Amino acid sequence: MKQEIDWAAFPDARGHFGPYGGRFVAETLMGALDELQAVYEKYMKDPQFLAELDADLQHFVGRPSPLYHAERLSRELGGAQVYLKREDLNHTGAHKVNNTIGQALLAKRLGKTRIIAETGAGQHGVATATVAARLGLECVVYMGAEDIQRQSPNVYRMRLLGADVVAVKSGSRTLKDALNEAMRDWVTNVDDTFYIIGTVAGPHPYPAMVRDFQSVIGREARAQHLEMTGRLPDALVACVGGGSNAIGLFHPFLGDTSVAMIGVEAGGEGVATGRHSAPLCAGRPGVLHGNRTYLMEDDNGQIIETHSISAGLDYPGVGPEHAWLKDIGRATYVSVTDDESLRAFHRLTRTEGIIPALETSHAIAHVLALAPSMRADQSVIINLSGRGDKDLNTIARLEGIEL
Amino acid sequence: MSRITKRFAETRSKGRSALVPYVTAGDPSPDVTVPLMHDLVAARADLLELGVPFSDPMADGPVIQQACERALSHGTSLRDVMGMVRVFREHDQDTPVVLMGYLNPVERMGVEVFAEAAAAAGVDGVLMVDLPPEESGDWTGVLERVGIDPIFLIAPTTTDKRLRQVSAAARGFIYYVSLKGVTGSQTLDTAELGNRLESIRALTALPLGVGFGIRDANTAASVARVADAVVVGSAIVQLVTRFPQAPEQFRAAAADLVREMRAAMDKARVAEVPAPA
Numbered sequence: 001m002k003q004e005i006d007w008a009a010f011p012d013a014r015g016h017f018g019p020y021g022g023r024f025v026a027e028t029l030m031g032a033l034d035e036l037q038a039v040y041e042k043y044m045k046d047p048q049f050l051a052e053l054d055a056d057l058q059h060f061v062g063r064p065s066p067l068y069h070a071e072r073l074s075r076e077l078g079g080a081q082v083y084l085k086r087e088d089l090n091h092t093g094a095h096k097v098n099n100t101i102g103q104a105l106l107a108k109r110l111g112k113t114r115i116i117a118e119t120g121a122g123q124h125g126v127a128t129a130t131v132a133a134r135l136g137l138e139c140v141v142y143m144g145a146e147d148i149q150r151q152s153p154n155v156y157r158m159r160l161l162g163a164d165v166v167a168v169k170s171g172s173r174t175l176k177d178a179l180n181e182a183m184r185d186w187v188t189n190v191d192d193t194f195y196i197i198g199t200v201a202g203p204h205p206y207p208a209m210v211r212d213f214q215s216v217i218g219r220e221a222r223a224q225h226l227e228m229t230g231r232l233p234d235a236l237v238a239c240v241g242g243g244s245n246a247i248g249l250f251h252p253f254l255g256d257t258s259v260a261m262i263g264v265e266a267g268g269e270g271v272a273t274g275r276h277s278a279p280l281c282a283g284r285p286g287v288l289h290g291n292r293t294y295l296m297e298d299d300n301g302q303i304i305e306t307h308s309i310s311a312g313l314d315y316p317g318v319g320p321e322h323a324w325l326k327d328i329g330r331a332t333y334v335s336v337t338d339d340e341s342l343r344a345f346h347r348l349t350r351t352e353g354i355i356p357a358l359e360t361s362h363a364i365a366h367v368l369a370l371a372p373s374m375r376a377d378q379s380v381i382i383n384l385s386g387r388g389d390k391d392l393n394t395i396a397r398l399e400g401i402e403l
Numbered sequence: 404m405s406r407i408t409k410r411f412a413e414t415r416s417k418g419r420s421a422l423v424p425y426v427t428a429g430d431p432s433p434d435v436t437v438p439l440m441h442d443l444v445a446a447r448a449d450l451l452e453l454g455v456p457f458s459d460p461m462a463d464g465p466v467i468q469q470a471c472e473r474a475l476s477h478g479t480s481l482r483d484v485m486g487m488v489r490v491f492r493e494h495d496q497d498t499p500v501v502l503m504g505y506l507n508p509v510e511r512m513g514v515e516v517f518a519e520a521a522a523a524a525g526v527d528g529v530l531m532v533d534l535p536p537e538e539s540g541d542w543t544g545v546l547e548r549v550g551i552d553p554i555f556l557i558a559p560t561t562t563d564k565r566l567r568q569v570s571a572a573a574r575g576f577i578y579y580v581s582l583k584g585v586t587g588s589q590t591l592d593t594a595e596l597g598n599r600l601e602s603i604r605a606l607t608a609l610p611l612g613v614g615f616g617i618r619d620a621n622t623a624a625s626v627a628r629v630a631d632a633v634v635v636g637s638a639i640v641q642l643v644t645r646f647p648q649a650p651e652q653f654r655a656a657a658a659d660l661v662r663e664m665r666a667a668m669d670k671a672r673v674a675e676v677p678a679p680a
Contacts (some may be wrong), residue, residue: 014537024533026462028583029567031560120658170468171505176459183461188584286507288459300480300521301511303460 015204020320081376094386107194120175121312122154124198129163199242200319203290212288214248266308267335420627425636427470429479455504464587491523587637591616624671
């Protein structure tokens, strides 16, 4: 970096990270977004709100999550020490709940009685249904019809929690279409409904707000690593679909210029085949879902269908802050194929006794290649963003096993 | 004076509310669109709104989503849509045409390239659903340089402060989204609409078009009493599915609906013309 960047100055007042972000929505939602921004800015400075959030994170979610030194894996790789930030140990099994707890507390303060959400892998849907159940709020979760097939355990969990899971059959029937449908619901029911977006995308203030709620991951990891080793890590690695777990880990380290940050996108069948979900690696800037960011689109500006083994990464866009971090060179973005992530899934499971989500397995796969090129006195933190129970059916099917 | 401004001056002087049918370009197939546009004009449409198909029409209900999917299945691109306007203009130099769509296909083409091509094709106004004035940057300037009116939406949730901002950026007319929801939603309270339009007129001199939720001749007639223009989209577009194998019958049914609405609007609107601000 040539000059010091004041990271706290981003996004600007209208939600821009350089040329990315912003608020590209139909007029009906502008008022609701203004209201949300005002309430979010107010309560993020309110000691009572922050104390309530902290208490929920501690007693309901189970934070702080451990930073675990994966010694056996590190030894086998013969390079850097690998640390796992155990977001899989959170209540509901992934990092998503950090954000839904925060947004649900805001919904309560706004007096909204109905919660809606979109979900891909179902982790965000489960985390939303969980907080809605706890607060006694009506909950509707939009989920692509194809994702409902491949993530059936999570669909059942949401229904057990009292959520109405609506199958979205338009477009590619995955996460992007679920987001379209949730937006349509919100525009129709804007008076009593709070839309809990699950990732760092969408119109301002969502990318900033979700980042702020997820940054607890990086704050804890930074303090834990300093305490365990007396120094900062050399690299952070996280998978990137929309990018909420990655930004949560990266953000508190942005000013630590010695720390490299690597986001791992879903390479699907390989970026060269076109069947992937890697907009930062192979897309270009455009406007979708309320923000300007890197997208996967055709020559006519139509959004194209994405592919990934992992439903949570199967999205044609990415959070605008990642787009900006890529352009300014503060973070780098790579891709990992379906096959590589599957191998990483098995490797971590057998080496450390931890079954990771398929999303998370993409980050692990990159570290399997990266760590051996580093010295033993260096370290890498992987955001172990979710546990793999929800993927057992998918993996069993791929291996021809009937459960 | 733009074709849109001229047309509203005419309808206002005749004490009538303009009827603006919306169709998705390329739906059900690209060859239908230009003949359909002529049919709608023959049925006494005053302006035409042409939807540019997009893969992710976030502000649209199922009827127009499916129209987009049908049009995209034939590969209808933004360039194709402008081509349709160019062909339409060979036989109609008077009826204003407004393109309505989403920003990404325009950005992909490049805003300046788009503006010049649209002007050359004979497009009069452009409405980008997902481009509020806050993000529009030089958009209005680029369009105005080529003589195209930037059209903007306002909604029941729009504050007075933003309304002034929209009014300052907009040309031609302002499109009032008559209810909270996506296109094709059901209910419309026309009494409340009248009050709302009156308070909007205090803040802008531009003609006010009203759309979303106008499904039949009766509703069109009651909206015509208070609005400068009545925009009808989903009610026309859903006729496509009634005649899946017969696009000529769809064209005839669409024209019949427009004719019926026009007649009801003319009947409703006699003496009580809201005074132009």
